[in-house]
Amino acid sequence: MLALVKSYGQYCGLARGLDLIGERWVLLIVRELLNGPRRYGELADGLPGIATNLLAERLRTMQANGLVERTDDDRYQLTALGQGLRDVVFAIGRWAYPLMGPISEGDAFRSQWIVHPVSALFPGVDPSRPELTIEVRCGGEPMTVRSAAGRVTVQEGQAAAPDLVLTGPPDVVIALLARRIDAPDAKARGLAVTGDARALRRLRPA
Amino acid sequence: MLALVKSYGQYCGLARGLDLIGERWVLLIVRELLNGPRRYGELADGLPGIATNLLAERLRTMQANGLVERTDDDRYQLTALGQGLRDVVFAIGRWAYPLMGPISEGDAFRSQWIVHPVSALFPGVDPSRPELTIEVRCGGEPMTVRSAAGRVTVQEGQAAAPDLVLTGPPDVVIALLARRIDAPDAKARGLAVTGDARALRRLRPA
DNA sequence: CTGCATCCGGGCCGATACTG
């Protein structure tokens, strides 16, 4: 095996982990694959800014390191080891979230990027959560947030019969779901609401 | 400010976080500083393999990004934001720990690197933990693991009157503390024990 | 001696062109 990646050569768990995930783009590729298996072109689209040769090389290295494998239909998916990085991705996201300002002009955005922050807002199972289906439109493909049987899931695609449709910038949508702002504030910041926004209050306690 | 670091330019919490901590060596510098303020030379010693110019440049960037600040006596220490990375460092360590084999010849090691894995073994407060002081010698400066008032702490330096002294390779010491192996196995793998190793059983439930 | 700065060779990154 070619150890192309420069190892830190330190007997330390953090250093060993960074030998596998410390290179540029690796954790962002993991972010995309945490939502399920993806084709090469889908990954390239979800990683604006990556060069095609780098994506190919990273996928090869991640495969050699046991993070990624190919499916029967030639898509890429995380191995069990790769799935274990969910906690790492969420830990970094939680840490970085407070220092995210409003979205700026030069920032790229993909609608699937709201899956992790929204999932983090509604962890685990809470039977007191109401049945609720929300369609979110932040640009690109619409996303569906569904609360059912106490569990909240986020999927790509529009909802069949949403109770609520939120259309606007991603930072405003997330702030509203997190109840850091209320509906009038969100509307002042560019959000359009179809349906009864008061349903959100029962989804997440203040 | 000069944004020297190449940003991913993605409106995503993970990408924003990696803009600050994704560069090589940054999280390892955080690892060192999580144990308290350090001088430049101490950092260099705790980061074998780093080039001196890189350490200086990283510290400057981390200071500009609000992760690190200087103390009155010109040492480096983490800001509140930098301290928040403890969860990230631990998440990566937990993930990577299972894929660490025994220490190999080319690996560098520093005794302070056992602080995080040992701390992770004994989280929070547990009143049922016995009062116990263990001196650990894995090479370099000895370390002291102290269980007092239900809380386990790890510090540099030897203990005044340890109940137990463990001398041997770091992987064996940690495996014994984690109770993944027992005392006879540990001795077979190069560990020397002074005192009654049975005291460890009360420190951590099987 | 500590705490960096400078210099240099090689490799990685990023953009583009190209191919089955």
Add this chain to the structure above:
DNA sequence: CAGTATCGGCCCGGATGCAG
């Protein structure tokens, strides 16, 4: 669609210099 080939430039790593 799914990569491979190529190339300029920047970053990394190692050695050395030097000021307080």
